[in-house]
Amino acid sequence: TVYVNSGKVTDLTRDGNSKITFTYQFGETEPKGIADSLSFTVTAPTVGKNPSNSVSVTSHSDKVTATLSWNTKTAFEPDTPYTATITVNAKEGYIIKNDANAKVNGFDAIVSWESNTKAVVTYTFAQIESVDLVNVNFGAPKTGDIAQTKASTITTTPSGAAKDGDIKWAPALTEGAFDAGVEYTATVSIPISGANMVFDKDTIVYINGEIAQTTVSSDYKTITAVYTFPKTFFF
Secondary structure, three states: OEEEOOEEEOOOEEEOOOEEEOOOOOOOOOOOEEEEEEEEEEOOOOOOOOOOOOEEEOOOOOOEEEEEEEOOOOOOOOOOOEEEEEEEEEOOOEEEEEEEEEEEOOEEOEEEEEEOOEEEEEEEEOOOEEOOEEEEEOOOOOOOOEOOOEOOEEEEEOOOOOOOOEEEEEOOOEOOEOOOOOOOEEEEEEEOOOOOEEOOOOOEEEEOOEEOEEEEOOOOOEEEEEEEOOOOOOO
């Protein structure tokens, strides 16, 4: 009968009367440490930007590593949900607790625990909504009137996407006033003000009820609308 550390060995093999061979399985060694929570920082989707695979481990970085992938390889677009998938692996000698919670950019994420050394964390970012329609109103050119340099009112669909609009006039004004017999062109710059909203190529802008020509900035945060008014009247 053979005992190892008080545990009885049963799988003995004998080679004559002078030699025996046996195997004893020890219990699992204690881990160096346990990651009981998971936290990561990633670059959130921005319309027009390509996804970044950079991810920072902000909790237990001494115990786990992480790799990031997205459900797209092309530039982010508005009105589209995007999911970050983070594969988490424990460093050698460490384990991941099987009920560890996870956060991405400070928000609760979903954890799929695959083993005591691997987990997958997923987080879906809120859709970035595009602006469908912008209505801009201000005083139309009238001979002798002082030209407005700010829009009087701006309404949008969806509501609250923009509030301000700076107006530039061409040709040049005479002491800030409109001359007679001139076609004036208003160029209105409108910045986004709504959270998780952008302008895009399909955004329509009306100036005083008339459709304007538009261009959108490279970051999709500003739309520029241009409209030429009829000639001003002579007195």
